[in-house]
């Protein structure tokens with residue numbers, strides 16, 4: 591659906607040039623709920639804003655449905671933007687218009703027949719479960735309700751693509767969850783391709799099927815969400831996915847003993863079918879005791895985490911061996 595090819599963005603300012611997106615390649619499929627994650631300044635906003643040309647790339651190609659949108663004329667670009675909805679962190683609603691007025695605005699701008707607008711607005715507000723707030727003003731709504739209005743507005747012209755620029759970052763965890771649930775339902779119902787950027791792993795975990803991790807303008811990791819969770823390959827990805835739960839931290843503090851490493855293994859549901867731990871123990875003549883364990887439920891699969899304390903001379907070899915079996919290994923105490 592969306593192919594980004596050798597995409598670059600260089601900002602030119604008073605202090606010189608800044609390379610915000612570097613030679614970036616991504617393939618986003620039609621039925622993807624695609625998450626792009628990175629720390630502040632990684633280039634996520636720049637990237638997502640290039641997909642609908644709110645930001646012009648310095649070089650590269652953006653191919654959507656087989657067409658390079660960078661070659662579009664003004665008129666074609668306007669049509670394309672109608673088919674590409676976008677939602678933002680701060681909602682960007684018109685404060686002087688009611689909820690229905692905000693949604694109607696998107697239709698007015700797109701040149702809809704005035705008589706057909708009220709019916710379409712009602713349909714859109716029902717879609718985001720906000721029919722009862724049609725006459726309210728944005729200032730009278732909660733953050734979650736404001737984002738629902740913004741979603742209704744973004745969907746007004748039946749887009750095929752929805753871009754979400756940190757749309758849940760200003761919301762509390764419960765509201766975030768309900769907005770992500772709504773987006774997932776809308777994706778299925780309307781056959782949308784959703785591209786979302788976030789700095790919260792939690793968002794990727796509960797909504798996306800695929801993810802890319804950006805670091806300093808580059809994509810450093812990409813894949814199915816469960817793969818990224820179970821086997822993060824770069825330090826930045828490991829940092830994102832493997833922070834310990836508070837109670838795990840306490841357990842680890844209790845068992846630290848010099849000479850014994852504490853490792854966190856992360857594995858996908860199916861890789862535990864093999865008796866890996868018992869093989870590791872026998873093969874390398876080591877002991878392993880369980881310190882803690884947990885399971886992350888993702889959209890498509892579950893990822894398990896097991897914290898083990900190892901003892902024995904061949905701990906390092908054992909760690910390398912288990913890493914070769916599609917199990918992520920993080921050494922959290924190098925005793």
Ligand SMILES: Nc1ncnc2c1ncn2[C@@H]1O[C@H](COP(=O)(O)OP(=O)(O)OP(=O)(O)O)[C@@H](O)[C@H]1O
Pocket residue numbers: 601602603608610628629630631632633634635636637789
């Ligand atoms: N218009 C601009 N002119 C110059 N530099 C810019 C401009 N917009 C962004 N940048 C720089 O490009 C880099 C990437 O910014 P971007 O907003 O894309 O990152 P981000 O990953 O979305 O981070 P955040 O979550 O903080 O917005 C930053 O260092 C930023 O300062």
